[in-house]
Amino acid sequence: MYEDDEPQLFSERPEWKDVTPVYQYENVNPLAPILYSDEYKDATDYLRGVLKTGEKSERVLTLTESVIRLNPAHYTAWQCRYETLIAIGASLEAELRLMDPIAIKHLKNYQVWHHRRLLLTRLGPSAARPELSFLAKSLKVDTKNYHTWSYRQWLLAFFNDEDLWADELDFIEAMIVDDVRNNSAWHHRFFVVWASGVHEGENDRDRVLRREITFTKQNISLAPNNPSAWNYLRGMLEYNKIPFSNFRRFAEPYTQRSVAEDADVVDLENPPPTSQAQLPCPLAIEFLADIYEADGEIPKATELWKSLGDEHDTIRKRRYWEHRVREAAV
Amino acid sequence: MSFYTPVDGFPTSTSNTQRETENVLARHQPPTTPTPAAHNILHKQKHMQYLVRNLVQGFPERYQSQDASQPWLMFWTLQAFSILQVGLDPGNRQRAISTILAWQHPKGGFGGGPGQAAHLLTTYASVCALAIAGKPGPGGGWDEIDRKKLYEFYMSLKQPDGSFTVSHHAEVDVRGIYCLLVVATLLDIMTPELVAGTADFLRSCQTYEGGFASASQPYFGADGKLLSTRPPLGEAHGGYTFCALASWVLLRPYAEPNAPDINHKNLLRWLVQMQGGRSELGGFKGRTNKLVDGCYSWWVGGAFALFSALEPAAHLPNPHAPPQHHEDDPDTNANWDDVDEGLYDREALQEYVLWAGQHSSGGLRDKPPKGADAYHTQYVLAGLSSAQHRIVPDASRRAELEAAWADAPSEAQNTTEGPAWLDRLRPERKRVFIDALSWWEDKTAAKVLGGPGNTVNASHPLFDLTITHAEGIMGHFYGQTIPVKGA
Numbered sequence: 001m002y003e004d005d006e007p008q009l010f011s012e013r014p015e016w017k018d019v020t021p022v023y024q025y026e027n028v029n030p031l032a033p034i035l036y037s038d039e040y041k042d043a044t045d046y047l048r049g050v051l052k053t054g055e056k057s058e059r060v061l062t063l064t065e066s067v068i069r070l071n072p073a074h075y076t077a078w079q080c081r082y083e084t085l086i087a088i089g090a091s092l093e094a095e096l097r098l099m100d101p102i103a104i105k106h107l108k109n110y111q112v113w114h115h116r117r118l119l120l121t122r123l124g125p126s127a128a129r130p131e132l133s134f135l136a137k138s139l140k141v142d143t144k145n146y147h148t149w150s151y152r153q154w155l156l157a158f159f160n161d162e163d164l165w166a167d168e169l170d171f172i173e174a175m176i177v178d179d180v181r182n183n184s185a186w187h188h189r190f191f192v193v194w195a196s197g198v199h200e201g202e203n204d205r206d207r208v209l210r211r212e213i214t215f216t217k218q219n220i221s222l223a224p225n226n227p228s229a230w231n232y233l234r235g236m237l238e239y240n241k242i243p244f245s246n247f248r249r250f251a252e253p254y255t256q257r258s259v260a261e262d263a264d265v266v267d268l269e270n271p272p273p274t275s276q277a278q279l280p281c282p283l284a285i286e287f288l289a290d291i292y293e294a295d296g297e298i299p300k301a302t303e304l305w306k307s308l309g310d311e312h313d314t315i316r317k318r319r320y321w322e323h324r325v326r327e328a329a330v
Numbered sequence: 331m332s333f334y335t336p337v338d339g340f341p342t343s344t345s346n347t348q349r350e351t352e353n354v355l356a357r358h359q360p361p362t363t364p365t366p367a368a369h370n371i372l373h374k375q376k377h378m379q380y381l382v383r384n385l386v387q388g389f390p391e392r393y394q395s396q397d398a399s400q401p402w403l404m405f406w407t408l409q410a411f412s413i414l415q416v417g418l419d420p421g422n423r424q425r426a427i428s429t430i431l432a433w434q435h436p437k438g439g440f441g442g443g444p445g446q447a448a449h450l451l452t453t454y455a456s457v458c459a460l461a462i463a464g465k466p467g468p469g470g471g472w473d474e475i476d477r478k479k480l481y482e483f484y485m486s487l488k489q490p491d492g493s494f495t496v497s498h499h500a501e502v503d504v505r506g507i508y509c510l511l512v513v514a515t516l517l518d519i520m521t522p523e524l525v526a527g528t529a530d531f532l533r534s535c536q537t538y539e540g541g542f543a544s545a546s547q548p549y550f551g552a553d554g555k556l557l558s559t560r561p562p563l564g565e566a567h568g569g570y571t572f573c574a575l576a577s578w579v580l581l582r583p584y585a586e587p588n589a590p591d592i593n594h595k596n597l598l599r600w601l602v603q604m605q606g607g608r609s610e611l612g613g614f615k616g617r618t619n620k621l622v623d624g625c626y627s628w629w630v631g632g633a634f635a636l637f638s639a640l641e642p643a644a645h646l647p648n649p650h651a652p653p654q655h656h657e658d659d660p661d662t663n664a665n666w667d668d669v670d671e672g673l674y675d676r677e678a679l680q681e682y683v684l685w686a687g688q689h690s691s692g693g694l695r696d697k698p699p700k701g702a703d704a705y706h707t708q709y710v711l712a713g714l715s716s717a718q719h720r721i722v723p724d725a726s727r728r729a730e731l732e733a734a735w736a737d738a739p740s741e742a743q744n745t746t747e748g749p750a751w752l753d754r755l756r757p758e759r760k761r762v763f764i765d766a767l768s769w770w771e772d773k774t775a776a777k778v779l780g781g782p783g784n785t786v787n788a789s790h791p792l793f794d795l796t797i798t799h800a801e802g803i804m805g806h807f808y809g810q811t812i813p814v815k816g817a
Contacts (some may be wrong), residue, residue, distance in 0.1 A: 024444050028432045031425040032404055033388040040394050048445040074398045076446040079499050114501040143343070144620065150544055150564035157547040157561060181344035183618040187565035190538050195561035197549075225336040227603060227618050235538025238596075276339025315612060319673055320602040 009039065010046040010066075015059065022048035040070045047077055056087035065098075072106040082118055092119050096127070104138055113147040117154060128159045136171065143175065144184045153191050162200040168192045180219050183228040190232060194239050212236055217250055221271035224254050230283040245291045254284030255304075282313040289324075298328050334609050344619050351621050352609040354698055358686045359611065370684055370780030372714070373692070374414055377707065380692030381407050381414075384704060385422070393704075398442035401433055401455035406708035408462045412796050413711045413786045418463060426463040427471040430456050438479030448483055449497040454509030457516060461795050461803040472806055481519050484510055491548035491556060492527025503544040504535055508573035511580040512793055516800070518807040520762050522584060529581045529589065532574050534560035536592050539618060540600030541566025542574035566600055568616030568629040575636045576792050582639075583761040594640055598673065601637065604630045605674050611686050612678025613697070614713075623696045624687040625706055627713020628794070631679050634672060635791035638722050672775070676717040680779035683714045712789050718778050719788040721797075724770035727815065731764045734813040763808050766792065767801060770815070 010016045023045055025033075036044075043066045050060050064081035067074050085095055096119050103112040120127055135152045139145065156164055169192065175185035193202070193212060202208050216236070219229045237244055250270040253260060257280055259273055273279060285304050292301035302325050309321035334352050337345045360369040385407050389396075396403060404426065411418065418426060433440045433456055439448030440456035457475065464471030487494040487510075489502060496506035507528060514520040534546040543562035551557050564570070578592060604614050606622040613622035614630040687694050687710045693702025694710035737760075771788050778785050790800045805812045 022445060025429075025432060026444075028428045028444075029425060030429040030432070031422060032385045032400075032407055032429070034393045034397055034400070034403070035388050035391050036394055036397070037391055040397070044397070051445060071395050071397050073395060074442075074446075075449060075497060075500060076398065076441065079447055079497065082499050110501060117501075118499060144617075146544070146564055146567065153561070153563045154547060157549075157563075160549075179342040179344050180340070181342050181619045183620070184565055187537065187539075191561055194538075195559075196547075197559050197561075223338045223340040223342075225338055231539045231618060239538060274339065278336035278338055281336075313607075315608045315675060315678055319675060320598070323673055 009042040010063065011042055016046060019046055019049045019053075019055075021045035022052055024048070037070075040067075043067045043070060044074075047074075047080070051076070051080060056084045058088065058090075060084045061088075061090065068102070068111075072102065072109045072112055075111055078111045078115055082115065086122075092123055093127075095119060096123070100134065104141060107138060107142045107145050107148060110147060113151045117151060120155065121158070125159045125161055125164075128155055128161065128164055131155060132164065132167075139175070143179060143182055146184070149184045149188060153188065153196075156192070157196055165192065165199040166201075176219065180223050181226050181228055183231075186228040186232045190235055194236065209236075209240055209242075217269075217271055220254070221273060224273050224277045224279070224281040225283065227283060230287065234287070243291075243294060244287060245295055248288070248291055251284050251287045251291070254279065254281045255288050256280060280312060282308055285312060293324075293328055301328060335607065347621065348619075351697065355609065355611050355622075355686055358698055360685065365681075367780070370681075370784070372684060372780065372784040372786070373688055376692035377410070377688075377694065377711070378414060378416065378692075380689075380702060380707065381410055383692075389704070396704075398446060398449075399452065399455075400443045401430065401440060401452040401459060403704050404430065405455040405459040405462075406704045408459050409789075409794060410704075410708040410711050412462055412799065413708075413715050413789060415787050423463050424469070426459065427469065430459050430463070431471060431474055434474070434476065435483075438476055438481070438483035447497055449500070450484075450487070450494065450506035450509045451496060453480070454513055457513045458793065458795055461516060461793075461799045464803075466806050472803065475517065477517055477519055480513070480517070481524070484514070484519075484524060488524075490527075490550070491546075491560070492529070492531035493545065494528075501545075504532065504542060504570050504574045504577060505544075507532065508577045508580075511577050515580055515762055515766050516793070516803050516807065518759065518763075518804075520584075520758065522758070525581055525584050529578065529585065531560075532578050532581075533590060533592050535562050535570070535574050536597070537562045537566045538596075539566040540593065540596030540598070541568070541571040541604075541617075543567065544570050565617060568604060568614065568626045568633075571597075571600070572629040572633045572636075575633050579636050579639045580766075580792060583758045583765055592640075594637075598637060601630060601633055602674055605678070606682075608678075611682040612675055613682035613686065614679065621697070622682070624683065624694060624710040624713070625696065627679055627683060627687070628709040628716060629713075631674065631713045632716040632789075632791060632794075634674055635716060635721055637673070639791075672720065676777055677779055679717045680714060680777075683710055683717075684780060684784075687714075711786060712794055715786045715789045716791065718776060718784075718786060720772045720775035721769050721788055721791050722772055723765075723768050724772070725768075727770040728764060728768035730813045730815065731767055734811060735760055735764070736810060759808070763804060763810065767797075767804060767812070769797065771797075 011021065043063065046063055047067050050063065061081065061084055064077045064084070067077040068081070085092065096116065099112065099115060103116065106112050120131060132152070132155065135148060138148050142148065156168065172185055172189045172192065175182055193208065198205070216229055216233045220226065220233070253272050259275055259277065259279065285308055289301045289304035292304065305321040305324050309318040313321070335345070335348050337349070360366055389403060393403065408418070408426065432444045433442070433446070433452065435441050435448035437448065440453045441448050442452045460471045460475070466472050484494070489495065493502045494506050494510055495502050514524060531546065535542045537543050543564040543566060545563045546560045547563055549557040549559050575597070603618070604616070604626065606613050606615060610622045613624065614626035615622045616626045616629065686698055689695050689702035694707045695702045696706055769790055769792070787796050789795065790797050793800050801812045
């Protein structure tokens with residue numbers, strides 16, 4: 001007799017008596033084998049068994065679920081499960097709900113997310129909105145999860161429905177307010193605002209650009225040594241073919257050793273660093289050097305690159321700064 | 331300049347985890363300058379024992395989660411041996427070959443284990459493991475690879491935007507493309523048909539930051555043609571950047587003369603930004619504002635060698651360069667100054683590996699206090715190797731390979747009638763072979779922190795195999811005799 005919480009092996013279940021288990025290595029004494037638990041060995045022996053016969057049935061769903069719970073990276077079990085779901089006409093809605101806790105538990109796994117993608121593709125646009133809410137929840141658990149973010153981006157781009165895009169900016173704003181250094185959220189912003197086309201309400205590109213510039217400058221002023229915000233600024237300017245030199249007045253105070261004391265005139269266009277900012281900010285010096293280089297002021301750019309290499313960014317990228325000096329001199 | 335990454339009086343969850351990591355790493359910083367010799371030792375013997383334990387006794391139960399990655403466990407272990415300059419005895423070599431062949435799928439390609447579906451990643455790991463352990467002839471593994479079915483498997487995964495799914499009903503990403511292109515290069519099954527549209531797909535994965543994302547999303551017009559809007563899915567990432575860049579380089583023989591390029595300047599900027607500062611012991615991170623991890627020693631550190639294939643001049647010392655000032659840096663050993671430095675700090679990366687990357691009971695790791703594992707042991711060693719050795723496309727090696735090239739296949743070559751890829755006279759075939767094997771070490775630029783006892787073998791920047799292993803398997807499948815260097 002088994003306790004309720006003790007799983008019964010497939011080899012001991014009467015309803016599996018007709019399936020012949022297939023052992024992994026029949027005629028090979030493998031090098032570097034994995035020392036499996038009995039439970040896992042049993043489940044995968046039966047999985048190989050049904051793969052061999054090509055069975056697609058309700059019990060194959062039970063079996064693949066067992067394998068997946070023991071090892072969510074077993075892509076063959078996922079493949080078999082998906083084909084079975086389709087073949088027997090199982091409810092894909094129910095499948096999605098069954099998968100919710102498994103996805104949250106195994107966020108870093110490729111297959112849990114791809115399985116959802118297959119399901120969503122079949123379920124169609126009506127399933128997409130609840131899926132965005134589920135993703136918002138799982139991004140609270142792991143705010144930089146690569147699979148979750150790229151899946152969210154796929155969902156938006158694939159269905160490309162204006163109702164879905166509508167709330168993305170608010171969602172990103174909340175993520176960036178929560179952690180201004182979350183690069184995944186900044187990338188998502190770039191994806192939504194620039195890379196994925198023009199969405200409803202965003203047709204006035206000048207207005208969008210002004211909004212994004214203001215947003216980025218304010219976030220740089222909160223925490224100037226944040227590469228995510230500077231990279232967004234650079235990316236946005238390059239994408240829109242706007243010269244960095246338009247931002248010289250903004251960048252300069254961040255290249256100084258301390259916050260200017262005569263900052264009695266508030267320049268709303270160019271928010272200054274806070275009193276707690278650790279200056280000078282190497283990212284701002286790099287930005288200013290790029291402005292000088294683009295404007296042909298090579299000696300000034302060289303001076304800044306040398307200050308990065310010799311003082312402000314020594315270990316990190318001295319060879320790179322020397323490379324920039326050499327390249328500009330050619 | 332603060333020792334720690336600046337927080338600007340504005341802590342967030344990112345800066346908090348960053349600071350915790352910096353505090354742990356600070357405890358691995360040697361106590362005095364210059365560094366006591368005991369801190370700069372690569373514990374080769376311990377790492378060897380760790381690898382032998384896994385190979386012979388098997389992987390403990392926690393590796394059950396990698397049951398679908400058995401070829402990877404094998405490849406990481408064998409390649410770590412190769413980097414540590416150790417080969418297998420004939421008995422274990424034969425066992426390795428039989429084990430790997432048990433993963434070949436009847437319909438082509440290799441799966442994660444016996445009976446598992448074929449997959450691009452496990453096919454790479456299986457074929458590379460065979461490049462190390464296998465040999466020509468019956469039972470040697472190489473001639474048992476069913477290349478015709480493998481090619482059909484590859485074509486069955488091809489998508490309209492030039493990408494490939496990694497397996498049937500599976501995801502698209504640039505890891506899979508890298509794995510496919512390496513195998514197609516090694517086994518002489520590259521064709522224009524196979525790689526049509528793939529370079530454009532890779533280019534669409536470069537993000538505004540300069541690195542590459544996992545994939546991109548295609549949009550199609552009413553006429554079924556791809557639109558120019560192809561947004562990257564996911565942010566710039568070290569692993570994907572390595573795979574995309576290596577794939578881009580592997581596709582050079584098929585590049586159209588005026589095809590659009592990737593953005594070199596942003597790519598280089600992103601790569602150098604991934605190297606952590608002194609508080610991170612010079613290790614690499616894989617994404618902006620994430621933590622350093624030993625495996626990016628290879629994925630990002632190793633990408634610099636690939637970059638040199640895009641811009642052959644970038645790594646060469648410029649005779650017109652202004653004099654370099656290093657007097658303000660008393661810690662720098664004088665003999666580090668007069669050779670080609672490369673584009674990142676190779677000395678600092680070696681420090682990260684030696685000080686923080688080694689586990690005291692053998693094997694290498696992400697960062698302290700984590701344990702060692704098979705994946706990190708191989709990639710941290712590969713990263714260390716790429717920091718020690720400078721492997722570049724070499725003009726004299728290219729000339730030797732050109733001179734030795736034989737258009738007609740050798741008699742030993744299996745010449746089964748078949749599709750286009752068996753056409754031995756197609757012009758790209760020669761270029762694929764020569765481009766891949768003209769990578770050679772510039773010995774004047776080698777740098778080994780901690781002395782010659784720490785030297786490990788060089789790894790081919792495109793394949794992560796030793797040059798000898800790459801030459802062996804390619805010579806076999808292309809029917810070429812590899813010329814002796816400098817003979």
